[in-house]
Amino acid sequence: TNNDSIASDERSRSELLYDRAQHVMPGGCSRNTVLRKPHPFYVDFGSGCYVTDLDGNRRIDFANNMASLIHGHANEAIVAAVSAQLRRGTAFTLATEQEVLYAEEMVDRSDSFEKIRFVNSGTEAVMSCLKAARAYTGRPKIAKVEGAYHGLYDFAEVSQTSNPGNWGDAAQPASVPVAHGTPQSTLNDVVVIPFNDAARSIEILEKHVADLACILLDLVPHRIGLVPAQKEYVQALRRWTKKNNVLLVCDEVITFRCGFGGAQEHLDVSPDLTAMGKMIGGGFPVGAIAGSSAVMEVMNPLKSPVLFPHSGTFSANPVTMTAGRVAMQLFDRSAVDALNALGSTARQQLTEAISVAGVAACVTGSGSMFRILMKPEAPANYRSAYASAAENQILQSFLDYVTANGILLIGTGAGMLSTAMGQKEIDQLCETALAGFRHLKA
Numbered sequence: 370t371n372n373d374s375i376a377s378d379e380r381s382r383s384e385l386l387y388d389r390a391q392h393v394m395p396g397g398c399s400r401n402t403v404l405r406k407p408h409p410f411y412v413d414f415g416s417g418c419y420v421t422d423l424d425g426n427r428r429i430d431f432a433n434n435m436a437s438l439i440h441g442h443a444n445e446a447i448v449a450a451v452s453a454q455l456r457r458g459t460a461f462t463l464a465t466e467q468e469v470l471y472a473e474e475m476v477d478r479s480d481s482f483e484k485i486r487f488v489n490s491g492t493e494a495v496m497s498c499l500k501a502a503r504a505y506t507g508r509p510k511i512a513k514v515e516g517a518y519h520g521l522y523d524f525a526e527v528s529q530t531s532n533p534g535n536w537g538d539a540a541q542p543a544s545v546p547v548a549h550g551t552p553q554s555t556l557n558d559v560v561v562i563p564f565n566d567a568a569r570s571i572e573i574l575e576k577h578v579a580d581l582a583c584i585l586l587d588l589v590p591h592r593i594g595l596v597p598a599q600k601e602y603v604q605a606l607r608r609w610t611k612k613n614n615v616l617l618v619c620d621e622v623i624t625f626r627c628g629f630g631g632a633q634e635h636l637d638v639s640p641d642l643t644a645m646g647k648m649i650g651g652g653f654p655v656g657a658i659a660g661s662s663a664v665m666e667v668m669n670p671l672k673s674p675v676l677f678p679h680s681g682t683f684s685a686n687p688v689t690m691t692a693g694r695v696a697m698q699l700f701d702r703s704a705v706d707a708l709n710a711l712g713s714t715a716r717q718q719l720t721e722a723i724s725v726a727g728v729a730a731c732v733t734g735s736g737s738m739f740r741i742l743m744k745p746e747a748p749a750n751y752r753s754a755y756a757s758a759a760e761n762q763i764l765q766s767f768l769d770y771v772t773a774n775g776i777l778l779i780g781t782g783a784g785m786l787s788t789a790m791g792q793k794e795i796d797q798l799c800e801t802a803l804a805g806f807r808h809l810k811a
């Protein structure tokens with residue numbers, strides 16, 4: 370089995386590399402998310418829905434680079450298009466046709482996308498949205514849902530803290546910093562609202578309305594247990610923002626995979642701005658900000674003054690533009706529907722496995738996403754999504770089991786499907802998960 374090579378007397382290649390990595394990178398990694406105990410796995414190669422590590426262990430990849438691969442690894446059409454572009458140059462100080470073609474492709478996916486710009490990551494996309502909202506409204510504050518993850522921008526990362534002692538009153542969640550040294554002035558400009566509670570959220574928002582540029586909202590926040598926002602909640606926020614000339618910014622960095630035009634299509638909401646990233650880049654670093662022409666105009670260099678001077682050296686480079694365009698062309702309405710149906714099957718089968726094994730766990734998610742939580746029922750908000758040390762330990766044993774048996778999940782217990790998968794892979798996932806749940810009870 371996969372376990373054998375890992376458990377042999379000789380130290381694995383991943384173990385040896387991790388020793389070296391610790392000398393040159395803090396924690397031995399460039400992304401805290403790759404770290405797993407006792408050491409990360411180092412990849413040899415990926416192909417379709419499989420990834421093989423340097424010790425020859427092959428696993429079905431439900432992590433898909435943190436939700437950023439929608440067609441799995443080394444998709445042939447993407448590889449062919451990108452290889453052709455590589456030979457023609459990868460980055461220019463000039464504009465390229467690829468950028469225009471991809472922009473046209475993307476604005477056709479949603480009525481809320483009148484104009485678009487590309488950047489290099491989800492963090493940068495969220496940051497650009499918030500700065501555009503401030504530039505457009507002339508107001509400093511942003512509001513966000515307690516605990517939601519939006520990348521590393523100072524303002525966007527406020528309020529995810531693993532220490533419940535810092536949370537403050539549930540009716541008025543505190544602006545808790547993530548990174549030490551975050552200036553108090555930053556915290557003062559972030560208004561934190563509770564998830565899926567429109568009445569309380571609006572009560573809080575009302576107090577800041579004169580200073581508020583926008584509400585930043587992820588429609589299926591991963592840190593809140595991958596539980597979808599309720600339609601009534603989203604629509605109430607949309608009505609309130611319209612009435613008060615505050616912008617609504619949807620962070621669809623992960624959720625864009627849920628619909629042809631993102632999760633906003635299912636929730637019937639039209640935000641002023643949308644931040645995207647991850648899967649729209651076809652496996653290459655990307656971000657995008659799309660929205661109404663009126664708001665996007667703040668970046669227009671032909672205006673004087675330019676309200677939000679917006680640039681980025683590698684933004685819209687032709688490699689990413691090429692990969693992204695092919696990936697999105699392949700992700701047409703029928704591909705989206707098929708993948709969402711597969712997601713629905715996965716959630717159902719995993720739920721069955723939990724009930725057969727009789728463990729206290731549940732499955733959340735939406736579209737092509739699922740998450741296994743070691744809680745008897747889906748959480749309602751960030752506070753109820755909080756995993757105790759005991760729950761974390763149970764999740765870790767489960768993850769260790771499935772990882773040793775050919776299944777790769779995100780470290781939170783989440784999985785993201787790709788079009789390289791079919792029913793066979795879902796069956797394998799669910800069989801292994803069932804054995805993993807039984808293993809927890811053994």
Ligand code: PLP
Nearest residue numbers: 490491492518519520622623646
């Ligand atoms: N927004 C959401 C919802 C995310 O999940 C992430 C990354 O996980 C980001 C923004 C940041 O994207 P990136 O890691 O590309 O900077």
